Amino acid sequence: MSQTSKAPTRIRRGTNRVTMDDVAARARVSASSVSLFLRNPDAVSPRIAPRIKQAIEVLGYVPNLLAGSLAAARTRAIGVVVPSLSNAFFSATVAAMQKEFDRHGYQLLLGASDYDTARETGLVRTFLSWSPTALVVTGCRHDDATRTLLRQARAPVAEMWELGGEPFDLQVGFSHRAVGETLAEHLYELGARRIAFAGARMTSDLRARQRCDGLRDWLAKKGVEVFVVDLQSGASPTSGGDALGAALAGMPDLQAIACSNDVMALGVLFEAQRRGIGVPDQLAVTGFGALPFSEVCVPPLTTIQPHAATIGLRIAQELLQRLETQGDTDSTASADGAPEPQVVDVGFQLVVRQSSLTTRAVAASEVS
Amino acid sequence: MSQTSKAPTRIRRGTNRVTMDDVAARARVSASSVSLFLRNPDAVSPRIAPRIKQAIEVLGYVPNLLAGSLAAARTRAIGVVVPSLSNAFFSATVAAMQKEFDRHGYQLLLGASDYDTARETGLVRTFLSWSPTALVVTGCRHDDATRTLLRQARAPVAEMWELGGEPFDLQVGFSHRAVGETLAEHLYELGARRIAFAGARMTSDLRARQRCDGLRDWLAKKGVEVFVVDLQSGASPTSGGDALGAALAGMPDLQAIACSNDVMALGVLFEAQRRGIGVPDQLAVTGFGALPFSEVCVPPLTTIQPHAATIGLRIAQELLQRLETQGDTDSTASADGAPEPQVVDVGFQLVVRQSSLTTRAVAASEVS
DNA sequence: TTGTATGCGTTATCAC
């Protein structure tokens, strides 16, 4: 396929795959015409267009994005760092983001930090080597090294799932403190005064900690003290059961328990059932995440719907807009060339279900 | 930073980011030495090594992988296609795979096909533009277009989560028919003769269909006919409840129901509870996936553990081995340069729990 | 509109 036109003075390796020159030769046009055709088929004359098209077809030409990106000094790759890929929240966000970016011809580079800031730094560094067109990271609390890298990046930086700190270019998320406060208010109005919060690994999961803090601080103002359980075993139904045990040990007359997420809450429900504790009559239970099972478990679980997919979609949309508009009037705000950061609060939704309704309460109603 | 040494005759764009030449200039060495140092620090003399190191540090040099990959004619990118990113099975596999590849400096390019073969083709085509070092796809049933692309790819192709068909280079997965057969045998030995299978969208989810077929065919040999429910609403606890309703409608004296996955099985459990059907006394229930809640729901769910993470790990390990060994004796088998395909059956595990044990049965025991 | 020339930032080859 790839024939050397002029004998090279030095031997080179080279993937002997079909190149643009091969296509050009077969179509009897210049390589630049092929390049032009690929970018804008209508820009070449109707006489050579079909020739090029056929040559591409016959040779099975696949453009080399590496060479193209190098020459054009821009890629269509987006680097994305999430704490965990197996976490349903982030995988939903990534799925939505990937779908939208894919529609526009952008490729996702994915990495998981495992809630480790050092690994986050490493991932960002790796991504930068790929000259990504944009970067997406999770949360707004980063290593100094990471912040430096992100600041130096020639690409817009989006932070997701959390608001606050010093935004780079874009933040799409919601306030986890507000989540805690909302749950606090809900439980308080329910009449609960003996309340616990069940979390797991809240030293590294800063968002869970913020939800905890929001709940605790809100209730503190009402004179209600929250019993906090922070397990080191990771969020799972098993740890949920353990958490309930710990909470009951520390606060025997427990009336309500807010869980760091639905998975733990499910464990609490099961453990309560084992112990013969009626939910919600004797104990109100809330979760976080609105995972599929939460609406069908017994009793259905009061939880927070975090709009995970919306976050991914908005991130993609906002970034795409910036990338498309990039060619226009470059000076929007500061002399740095950096248009002021944008913060998008996608909010969340309290979904009240049976697990936090007293029997006196009316039928479960979804809050919108 | 990047200063033009010799005035270019033409204006060029170019990311004015720190380049290898900048590092070389600052370290007072040639670019070749910097390149060599980056690849093998011990290959340069101990006198200039620290100079280069410092220059890299001070300038904050980040190598441009695009240029490097182009010159070296090989990348460190792996293209991965999964049906869905929000599916816990695949996200666990991807997570494990990403971790292992990351350890060895490889980058994951991720795409979701949404169980659509056309989108799969598109994703593979896009990946090929990136000249990936290897490709990973899900399942072994592909479009003709996809097969052609994969065959032409200069990179090893791995198929995961399913065995069979005509393997390209590597398959890591297990037999879904065997899963169905295992469950069939389990339920049959339990004494169940009135059996249903609850699936969702089995037209596109070919692996679920194979599990269904395996179960049905095994039981057919015993003279037992299976009532199959195939919902179009996607697998969820809600659809699980619907499936139980449909199964009971079609087979009123139902004794056992095997579900396409744990999420549906959970819905079945809840629906049975609502209808006052005792599990396992009146109805045996099995799932697939061994999702976290399956061991703590009431009753704990008999299920199949698919070793999702193992699949991802093995894929990465096997591919890495091929990539490292690539430089060695290239001819292993056929003249095509293609060493014969390797098939790795990672198996699965039947986890017997209370949901499929009659009260007469002994305490739940995990089969290993 | 089409072709020509040049450079994108790196690796690999070869002479020193």
Next chain:
DNA sequence: GTGATAACGCATACAA
């Protein structure tokens, strides 16, 4: 061990 220098495959400024 070190440094020129030619590819790598393509995009783009510019001439025709």
